[in-house]
Amino acid sequence: MSSTEHALTGTFVFPASSGQERLWFLRELDASGGAAYHLHAAFEADGRLDRVVLQRALNHVVARHESLRTRIVHHEGRLVQAVVPGAQVTVSVVAVEDRDGDGGRAEAHRISARESRRPFSLEHGPLLRMTLLELPDGHHILLATLHHIVADAWSVSLLLAELAESYRAISAGEEPRLPELGLQYADFTVWQREWEQSEEFRGLLDHWRERLDGAPTLLHLPTDHPRPAVQTFQGDTVRDILPAGLSRALRRRAQEHDSTLFMVMYSALQLLLERSTGQSDFLVGTPMANRTRPELQQTIGFFANTVVLRSDLDGDPTVAELIARTRRTCLDAYAHQAVPFENLIAELHPERTPGHNPLFQTLFALEDSAYTTFSLGGVELTRIDGDSGTAKFDLSLFVVDGEDELALRAEYNTALFDRAGVERLVRHYRRALEFVAENPDRPVSDLSLLGEGECGVVVAGGRGVVASVGGVSVHGVFEGVAAAWPGRVAVRDGERVVSYGELDAWASGVAGMLAARGVGRGDVVGVCLPRSVELVAVLLGVWKAGAAYVPLDPVYPAARTVAVVGDAGLSVVVSRAGVMPAGVEAGCPVVLLGEVDFSASVAAPGVAVGRSDLAYVLYTSGSTGVPKGVEIAQGSVLNLLAWARETFDAGELSAVAAVTSVCFDLSVFELFAPLTSGGSVVLVGNALELSSVSVPVSLVNAVPSAVAELVAGGGFPAGVGTVCMAGEPFAAELVGRLRSLGVGRVLNLYGPSETTTYSTGAELGEGTLDPVPIGRPIHNTHVLVVDSAMRPVPFGVLGELCIGGAGVARGYRGRPSLTAERFLPDPFGDEPGARLYRTGDLVRQHATHLEFVGRADHQVKVRGFRIELGEIETQLNAHPAVREAVVQVRSDGPTGDRLVGYAVPADTAPTSTTPTGTAPTSTTPTGTELARALREFLAQRLPAYMVPAGFVFLDRLPRTPNGKIDRGRLPSAERLTVVSGNRVGPRDETEEEVLRIWAGLLDLPAEQIGVHDNFFELGGDSLLAGRMAHILGERFRVRVPVREVFTEATPARFAALIAEGRQKQLGADEESRRIQSFLDEVDDTQLDRLLHAYASVTRESLDHSQEEEK
């Protein structure tokens, strides 16, 4: 028998209720002692209380209610209530000193606050404390503190009422007249435990499950701080009093809609939460007395329950309709309130994390103002206690229903919110209340949370500085630099070093050649060349001829390039024999460099262009299945480059690594920031090849995943002073790692192609936010974060980011309606008639920075590549074997984000109603064949980064009740059917080992991979390829160059490379074998001497061999 159980002698033991079990658990969870679940009240008496009478009165009450004599202990492995028959609670008496010269009031408050937080021992009790503070002037303050596990708010009222009657009666020498108790709390728990097994209870549970099915169980309030991993319970309170007029109007609104004040106030709360979170479906908790049975109404105990209310805001109802819906929701909840919250959780098993309350994190309650006063004998007591300093939930909003005015009390978790953030929420709640009170017939979408003053602050907060930008064209600025420093290095392309003078002459030659072919101002020229200094010269040459360039990637499928050539209406395509995709020449004249004779002697045409002339048209993924061309004017590029020269000094721009394909706009920054400042461009094949770059690099600009991969593989080049990352969110940890490598400056830059590469930027120092912010608008740029009605949203509230200013594109080439839809009038523009680009990115604007949150639509980023899922889906749906398909980015696997196609094959029975309808069908050989066919089909139409890694075949796609595809319910991609050709198994140990390594990287069974399968077709990407090269190098002690992965990425090829590498090392190995056999023959002393003697030599040869590794 344990000591606890021994201590149960003489007690009555009952099972604990499920609510008590939860509170016991929360007490365990809260490292600070569980004060959030203390019920505490302090009353100042206007006279002296009789201590003896008070004690006797308390004895009387404690004797009546078992729960005031209950301890909570473990017995036979279960939590139980142990009721101690004769237990008493002693009233403590404390003489308060006057330390502050205020008659001891402040000291009394301190004692009260301490008392409210002093932990209870649930095991030993008592779970009620009563303290009488004696002030120096003879006045008394009475403190009552209970643990929630034995009482609730209703119980506190009962306790005080019974105390009052007992005190009165005992003072008068009478027997207290108290109502007969129907049931004790323990009786109720026994009954409840049995009832939980009943059919009726099952029915109630089913009702709740149906009501709450599919509801999100986390409400993302606009918090000021990220959520800690483990919930804390420290809190604070913000109070507000509603004007009498508004209070009256709200009561009137309740009357007119046959509802309660609670329902009206909660209607407004739903609007506040929807606007503040961007979520329209969410859960809010509200406490219920749960004393519907008359025999429970006089008993002290933890009867209170919390019910969950689900928002209902679909279809933009009017205020009146919202109130009516809220009324239905509430009445329904009241009718089913008897199901303990714990049972509901057990039934729904929502995600349980120690980081937040399950199911709901926001509580809403209407409190009446009873027990602000009561009397003991003739002494009047007035409640004086302040805030508890605790918070049970993220946010608890209490409406205190006073006589006339309504008061608000917002109790918030201080780990999540600052006071100012909650004050803002309360201010916005007031606007929602005013809207509800005054506009019963208006649609709820008419509500704007921002008042005019606050709107001005928010809009002003989104403005970048105004700066004047010189120059008329980018090439003009370049020519100026070239004239000033013709001998400076402009571009390093491997061994080839080209000066400004040479590059300028080369570009002029290109321009002359193009002019001779009729190219002039306003024309658009395709450029399809490998990354080289020649490519840079051609881009500049196109500009010098007065035209704009359209980058075409030679490795993209020919069909796509042909489509772009047709769409762009090109005057000419500049390419080179061997890289020109087939079919281009049919739609457009082509110049093949190397076959055309031109030289610097051809005069540059000297075409005058203006800032409004186009600089380039960049094709980006389009949701309708066709890529769209973003038209960027010279002035926009000039603005970007002026910002770059302002932000980075000459040293930083002295050797900028250009790692990005010219098909992506990061390249504009990488090439032309140095070339318009006198710095030089270091051409690198791709970001991962930075590990083997042989010249110093001052600045690296790349997607964070590539930078992270370089850092992880130890290949980040030494001496890089500045790293700019862009294209995708990343963790703050990477900043720290870069800094530890000696990088002085790390920036996160953000911007869509439509606003010219970079629109916002953040300098990331030590202790930056995580994930890192996207910062503030660059110069001559402003941002506007708006709600779905395109009204600015308050600070901290999720909204869509719109960007205005100098970087805004002209539009989408040849797409008037798409342009009109995405480029909107700028209501806050600097100039009349200005336009804003709506990015589709969801962000929060804070006073100091923008926080990137995600996408509003189906555009995704995989490894920094911007992809419209709709473009892939359109192509996929065009395959005759597919009835219906969607594409998702999944991060379930260990390989990070990857694209997965979900397809219903055309031969699936169309009206499948099997209960496993959305389960993946088995991976039949047919499935594998279909997957291969689909990949081949897509690879001919889309760039490689847009081809899904694999497919999941379904009988049908999951749908929402109104028929839309429910992407959230697509199964995980664990049972992915990936593509493999006619499999040839491993033929030797090396191939077997390579297959094993691939299987780990690609998250595939090794048996599914053949030695002739392509790494990328199996779902690999460039980052994984880098990792593979690294692992192979470690495993086989052979250097595997990353670029080999891109030429022929098959296990057979790698096995061959490894064998080759080993052959090269054979000579060295022969030498070491000779040394080994020598060492085998020496004794330990000789060996020691040798080691000392050769230490320096060994170190030298080691360094040398490492040099070679690089």
Add this chain to the structure above:
Amino acid sequence: MPGFLEENSTVPCKVVVNDEEQYSVWPVDRDTPDGWHDEGFTGPRADCLAHIDEIWTDMRPKSLR
């Protein structure tokens, strides 16, 4: 009523145009921003955009034409 920015082709809009003869759409019940004029066409967003496809034939800014 769905919000102006929601993915919904039935949102009531008006066609607006600026001095560079660039077209766009705007909520029908909201004041037209400075420097923009009502083109005259109003209707569901899809209709407004279809109208723009018809009338906006030269997408260059007027000052460049």
